[in-house]
Amino acid sequence: MKIYFLNTLCIVSLFCSSLLAQTPGVNQWKKAVVKIESVQQRYSPDQLDVLLQKKLDSIGHVISQHETADIRGELAAIKDTLRGTGLLIVDGSKIYLVTAKHLIKATELSNGLETLTDQLTIRTDATEKPTNTISLLSLTTGLSKFKPFVLSSDKNDLGIISFQKNDYKSTVAYLKQIGVMPIPLQAIANIDDTRTGDDVFTIGFSALRGGKKAETANGKITTANKSASNFAVALAVYPGNSGGPVIKNNKLVGILGYQSGITTNVDVAIHPFVKANAATATKASVIVPLLRRLQANERNPTFNR
Numbered sequence: 001m002k003i004y005f006l007n008t009l010c011i012v013s014l015f016c017s018s019l020l021a022q023t024p025g026v027n028q029w030k031k032a033v034v035k036i037e038s039v040q041q042r043y044s045p046d047q048l049d050v051l052l053q054k055k056l057d058s059i060g061h062v063i064s065q066h067e068t069a070d071i072r073g074e075l076a077a078i079k080d081t082l083r084g085t086g087l088l089i090v091d092g093s094k095i096y097l098v099t100a101k102h103l104i105k106a107t108e109l110s111n112g113l114e115t116l117t118d119q120l121t122i123r124t125d126a127t128e129k130p131t132n133t134i135s136l137l138s139l140t141t142g143l144s145k146f147k148p149f150v151l152s153s154d155k156n157d158l159g160i161i162s163f164q165k166n167d168y169k170s171t172v173a174y175l176k177q178i179g180v181m182p183i184p185l186q187a188i189a190n191i192d193d194t195r196t197g198d199d200v201f202t203i204g205f206s207a208l209r210g211g212k213k214a215e216t217a218n219g220k221i222t223t224a225n226k227s228a229s230n231f232a233v234a235l236a237v238y239p240g241n242s243g244g245p246v247i248k249n250n251k252l253v254g255i256l257g258y259q260s261g262i263t264t265n266v267d268v269a270i271h272p273f274v275k276a277n278a279a280t281a282t283k284a285s286v287i288v289p290l291l292r293r294l295q296a297n298e299r300n301p302t303f304n305r
Contacts, residue, residue, distance in 0.1 A: 024187050024250060026203075030214045031126040031181040035205040036084045036243060037133075038103045039119040040265060043075060051075050080269035085204035085214075085244035086122060086161075087255070088175070088182035091291065094164055094298075095172055095182055097122070098287060099243035100257050101151050101159040102265055125213050126179040134171055136161065146303045150294040156229050156282040157242075157257030160294050166304050183245075188252045189284045194224040194231050202235055202256060204244030207273045217241070221248075222278065230257070230282050237279045239268045246281045254281030 024032070043051065052072050056063070086099035104120070120136040148165045152158040163172055198221045203214050219235030233246060237259045246254035259276035262268055297303055 024181075024183055026216070026250075028181050029183065029203050029245065029247060029250075030216075031124075031179060032088050032183045033203050033205070033214050033244060034086045034088060034097070034122040034124045034180075035214075035240075036086050036099060036103050037119075037121050037123075038082045038084065040080055040082060041076065042078045042080050042266060042269070048072060048075050080265060082242075082265060082268055083205065083207060083240045083272070084242040085240065085256075087243075087245045087252070088180060089185060089188065089287075090182040091185045091295075094162070094295075095175070096163065096291065096294070097161040098255060099159055099161075100255060101157045102258070102268075103243050104149060104159040104161070105151055124175070124178065124180055126181070131178050132174070134174065136168075136171075146297040146300040148297075148303075150290055150297070152282065152286060152290060156286055157280070158255055158282045158286055158290060160287070160290055162294055162298060164298050164303075183252065185288070187250070188287055189248075190288050192226060192283055192285050193248065193251065193253050194221055194283060196221055196224045198224075198248055198253075200233060200235075200246050200248045200253065202237070202241060202244045202246055204241040204256070206238040207240040208238055208275075228283075229286055230254075230280055232278060233281050234278050237276050239272050239274070241279070242268075246284075252284045252287075254284055255287070256281050 052068070052075065055071055055075075056068065082103055084100055084103040086097045086103075089096050089098055121133045122136065123133050124131055149159060149161045199218070200221055201216050201218045203216050205212075205214055206217075208215075217236050219233055221231055222234045223232035225231070231254060233254070233256075235241075235256075237256065239259070239262070242256055242258060244256045245252050246256060257280045258268075259274075260278040260280075261274070261276055262271070
């Protein structure tokens with residue numbers, strides 16, 4: 001990625017002041033979404049243990065420790081590339097990326113620690129000119145209590161990445177230069193604004209044509225329950241749409257999770273181009289409380305260490 005030596009504070013101020021608090025139009029939504037590619041290890045250590053034992057049982061005779069280690073290494077080397085969409089939002093002068101949790105988190109380890117993606121990159125088509133791929137590799141390094149991301153509980157599929165780490169100053173400058181326009185926090189529905197039958201649309205980088213351009217898809221909310229933190233929506237969606245915004249009357253009401261028929265990241269990897277006509281979405285009202293948790297991390301003196 002090219003590094004641009006710019007006055008980042010000035011860039012961010014201009015970036016945010018130009019947004020105002022107005023309701024974004026469709027074109028601004030397109031300038032706020034990014035394509036995500038996530039490379040993840042397929043199996044957790046617990047899963048590797050089970051698969052290794054099955055392999056050893058199938059061999060039918062005792063093999064050396066070296067051969068056993070080789071088999072485990074082959075299984076551990078299996079990785080999947082997932083594609084999705086993220087939405088850039090701005091709170092004051094702070095930039096964040098909101099997306100589906102499953103694009104950030106790969107598996108759950110037996111000791112309770114999260115396995116993140118080995119590689120996470122974003123790209124945008126906010127400009128007609130080709131843009132660089134932006135690497136967020138530092139997201140997966142130096143994992144301490146005060147992380148640059150926050151993930152929802154497993155009942156939802158939502159994650160937020162902070163661009164407030166010093167590592168991302170050049171990223172923010174580059175996004176501004178290429179015409180990206182994050183959505184202001186005021187465009188997020190902080191209270192539940194989903195009703196069965198509501199017209200909605202999404203914008204994302206579906207696998208239909210290789211995910212090169214952000215495209216819209218129109219649909220309806222099919223199931224909305226006030227007591228639930230997610231809802232069902234009827235939309236033409238592909239892998240690649242996950243993490244994209246669900247928009248009603250130009251307000252963000254949800255973030256797309258898995259499409260219908262897909263329940264795990266392995267399913268996505270095995271069926272990378274399958275079309276579905278429905279998906280589950282996490283309600284946008286979940287975003288702000290999750291964002292405040294992340295901002296508490298940012299206030300800790302060790303956040304940028």
